[in-house]
Amino acid sequence: MFKYFEPNKIFSVTSKAPKYVLLLFIIIFSIGLTEALIFSPEDYKQSHSVRIMYVHVPAAWISLGIFSTMTILSIFGYIFKIKNFFLISKSLAPSGFVFNVIALVTGSIWGKPTWGTWWAWDARITSMLILALFYLIYLIAWRIYDEKEQVYKITTIITILGIINVPIIKYSVDWWNTLHQPASINILSKSTIHSSMLAPLLIMTAAFALFSLLIFLMKYNTELIKIKNKGLDRL
Amino acid sequence: MIAEIINMNGYGIYVWSSFGFTILSFLSLYLVVKNQHVREKNKFIVKFGNLNSERAASAKLQKINREILSNTSTI
Numbered sequence: 001m002f003k004y005f006e007p008n009k010i011f012s013v014t015s016k017a018p019k020y021v022l023l024l025f026i027i028i029f030s031i032g033l034t035e036a037l038i039f040s041p042e043d044y045k046q047s048h049s050v051r052i053m054y055v056h057v058p059a060a061w062i063s064l065g066i067f068s069t070m071t072i073l074s075i076f077g078y079i080f081k082i083k084n085f086f087l088i089s090k091s092l093a094p095s096g097f098v099f100n101v102i103a104l105v106t107g108s109i110w111g112k113p114t115w116g117t118w119w120a121w122d123a124r125i126t127s128m129l130i131l132a133l134f135y136l137i138y139l140i141a142w143r144i145y146d147e148k149e150q151v152y153k154i155t156t157i158i159t160i161l162g163i164i165n166v167p168i169i170k171y172s173v174d175w176w177n178t179l180h181q182p183a184s185i186n187i188l189s190k191s192t193i194h195s196s197m198l199a200p201l202l203i204m205t206a207a208f209a210l211f212s213l214l215i216f217l218m219k220y221n222t223e224l225i226k227i228k229n230k231g232l233d234r235l
Numbered sequence: 236m237i238a239e240i241i242n243m244n245g246y247g248i249y250v251w252s253s254f255g256f257t258i259l260s261f262l263s264l265y266l267v268v269k270n271q272h273v274r275e276k277n278k279f280i281v282k283f284g285n286l287n288s289e290r291a292a293s294a295k296l297q298k299i300n301r302e303i304l305s306n307t308s309t310i
Contacts, residue, residue, distance in 0.1 A: 037254065038240060048243035051250045055257045098264045106253040113249050211261060218268045225275040228300060232282045 007084055007224050014217050014224075021214045029207040035200035043197075050197070052110040058205040060103035060128065062212055064166055066096030067131060070138070071159040078156045086152050089159070090142055091219040095212040097135035104128055115179050123172035124180035127165055134162030 036054035043050035070089040077085030107125065108118050119125070138158045145151040173182045184193040191198065241247050286294060294300050 033254070037250070042244070048246040049249055051243070051246075052253045055253055059257070094264060094268065098260050102257050102260050105256050109249050109253045109256070113246055215264060215268055218265075218272055222268070222272040222275050225272070225279050228297075229275065229279050229282060232279070232286065232294060 015221055018217045025210040032203040032207045040200045041196050049113045052106055054204045056106040058208040059099045062208050063096050063100035066092050071163040074156040074159045087223050091216050093139055095215040100132045120179050122179045123176040124178050127169040127172050130165050
């Protein structure tokens with residue numbers, strides 16, 4: 001099955017897809033921005049500051065999702081010796097890192113009017129900061145190690161260590177008494193968010209997911225061309 | 236109406252700076268990745284052009300090489 005994911009076979013798709021993904025992203029993001037900034041209601045307690053949620057929450061969700069995907073790909077790549085999984089994982093990391101930074105910065109901006117402080121060493125915020133550090137270490141590892149087997153091993157270890165932090169991020173608001181509010185959206189139980197706020201949140205999440213797909217495709221194509229450049233050197 | 240959207244009951248500065256930071260981050264990441272892509276593609280074209288006819292023919296046998304030279308989207 002994995003042979004269908006070989007770079008030589010999928011390049012014709014990944015090289016043409018970005019322009020369509022970009023177009024779709026612009027459309028969905030424009031709708032999301034209009035909904036989030038104009039049409040969605042203000043909160044009875046937080047007033048208009050609640051609108052920060054429409055960038056903060058999707059960014060946090062996607063950065064967690066990307067790191068989890070990177071971990072699964074790295075583990076499978078290492079066990080089954082599939083180099084392409086490492087390439088996909090490497091191409092996902094930059095957007096995951098940027099989304100993590102967006103979640104931290106917008107969370108900090110939201111904290112000022114809500115809690116009266118830009119930063120608190122709260123369990124949720126600190127664990128998100130730790131995730132950003134794991135992303136950073138992962139990206140640095142790809143830059144400093146030249147030997148392929150070594151970098152595969154090291155990046156797999158980094159993702160395995162980093163993934164331990166993911167459930168801590170998720171449940172930190174339940175396990176500890178934190179400044180950060182508990183989750184308003186639950187898959188297994190009833191969500192406490194009103195549909196007029198849920199709709200823009202989901203639209204913005206779709207837009208953010210499309211943006212990460214766009215960056216992934218562009219980065220993946222660049223990595224493939226880099227490999228082909230090395231191949232030409234060897235000719 | 237417009238003043239209300241900008242001011243947002245005094246929360247405008249927080250809301251707009253959050254959205255502004257997000258858009259700026261998107262734009263920066265997009266430009267950095269696009270720049271890397273264009274650089275690598277140009278490097279590939281130069282290297283391909285420097286190959287002698289025999290090596291170029293051998294490299295052209297690979298479909299992926301032909302696609303990089305022809306239709307790689309640089310959006």
